[in-house]
Amino acid sequence: MIRRTTEGLVRQDLWQGKVIVVLGPRQVGKTTLVRGLAASVHKDYLYLNGDLSSVQELLSSRSYENLAAVIGDRKLVVIDEAQRIDEIGLKLKILIDTQPETQLLVTGSSSLELSFGVNESLTGRKFQHFMYPLSFEEISNNQGQARALDGLELRLLYGSYPEIVNRAGSERRYLDLIVDSYLYKDLLYQETVRRVDLLKKILQALALQLGSEVSYNEVAKTVGADPATVEHYISLLEQAFVIFRLPSLSRNLRSEIKRGRKIYFWDNGVRNALIANFSPLHLRQDTGALRENFLVSERQKIKQYHQRYSNDYFWRTYTQQEVDYIEESDGLLHAFEFKWNPRKRASFPKSFREAYPDAVTQTISQDNFIPFLSGDRA
Structure with a gap:
């Protein structure tokens, strides 16, 4: 337990x-x-x-x-x-x-x-x-940090639902059960959800866009629905704790994307089950996106559990300059870039530093992600 x-x-x-x-x-x-x-x-x-x-x-x-x-x-x-x-x-x-x-x-x-x-x-x-799937902090507190680190790839691939963590070797079977039997259960009671097939298509489209800015118009074209329906279903999925949205920060530059959003999954395993891909990290093209989803979702959990409050964003310009994740609290911005290899230190865009000169910046890598997932800032 x-x-x-x-x-x-x-x-x-x-x-x-x-x-x-x-x-x-x-x-x-x-x-x-x-x-x-x-x-x-x-x-x-x-x-x-x-x-x-x-x-x-x-x-x-x-x-x-x-x-x-x-x-x-x-x-x-x-x-x-x-x-x-x-x-x-x-x-x-x-x-x-x-x-x-x-x-x-x-x-x-x-x-x-x-x-x-x-x-x-x-x-x-x-x-x-x-309450969400197990946080990395909860697993570390229970199993010890060394064991939790040894199991990090499993968490990136299969997620952290309690039954998944406790069923080593049977992760995929139980993930399929969660996705097929529980993920949509409450949504199906809603009169506004009439097409389960469309709900699944939207989730699969979002899963394939993990780590990227999401356009409702593009998702609508992909799944064969109108943008208003897509936005409505995404809102329902967010309220059912399957996904969450991160808006874009836009205040100082005309070139900033003003109404963008990224969409993350509360659990990596659910995301991978939706696209039926549990290949090892070294064989994947989306390893960076999986790590980003893990870090952002874990950060959201830890903020809730430690009752730390902030407004959260990503930042991007029309010229493709970007910052992965930003928290604003007490009038101060804390900006984070995710670079798993500690030798590849991130360079924050000059336009961001000039537009937000008081922002505190930090690169999160495999060397320092544990304090980040304990609620610490730079």
């Missing part, structure tokens, strides 16, 4: 008079975490699985009396996969307002319905945490 950083964050928020919401993809261990935590702090807790039709029916009423009858005198209630329960935000609001002494611990594998219902209804009434 690999200890998850999110557990400590959730534990410190217990019994503060707030609903605790844990969001993240399916199969990353949310159920294991909340049930284990609940059992450790209050043995007589109530567990409700929102995927079950019986639970959906049990929580179908808006009536306080009916909701209170379900909970009874339990002081800790876990509602798993809460996005499957109609009007869950309103029902959580009713419960927290009327039974503030009861701790509500809620998970969701999609921010779709859950966010629409929860954010509006629970303003000022919730603590929200995120």
Whole structure:
């Protein structure tokens, strides 16, 4: 059992008079975490699985009396996969307002319905945490840094879902199961997702453009759909924690790309499963893109887990000058270039340095990526 950083964050928020919401993809261990935590702090807790039709029916009423009858005198209630329960935000609001002494611990594998219902209804009434496939830091803390480094190529190829990390030798089989059975599960409940085949084509197109700027028009031409539909499906995939977008930074130069975006996958293994390519790194043409995806997605995880906040970008001009990754916090820019070979030190474009003279720059290589994935900056 690999200890998850999110557990400590959730534990410190217990019994503060707030609903605790844990969001993240399916199969990353949310159920294991909340049930284990609940059992450790209050043995007589109530567990409700929102995927079950019986639970959906049990929580179908808006009536306080009916909701209170379900909970009874339990002081800790876990509602798993809460996005499957109609009007869950309103029902959580009713419960927290009327039974503030009861701790509500809620998970969701999609921010779709859950966010629409929860954010509006629970303003000022919730603590929200995120949970993703295992971070490199979590693996290092559990296995030791040397072993984690030895397994780095496996993480670049097969990703870091807990079952993948714990099933050495059967990674591809379990990745196929995750992609085929869980990746789209919440999206398929949405009326706006009518074409699973189109969803898969869009994901495959994004997988092949990893590390490059993404044009909705080009993806639309590739998959045979209109750009508005492509953008809508990409937004849904982002809310389901399959991908995330990184916008372009544009402030000082006319030549800067102003509405560009890169799209990354939360897990390298999912990306490689979509294109059915698990070849070793030395045989691949996309090794640089895999390393970039790994570094950027891991950085996003560590920022969430350590509660460090910034606005994140990439930078590019129409003349193809670029900076891989930029964080802005407290008015200061931190710019990073990814060069895995430490002997190939990056040269930041002169136009970027002149436009943003106060930016702190750093090259991330195999020699110094561990501090970067621990949340450190230059």
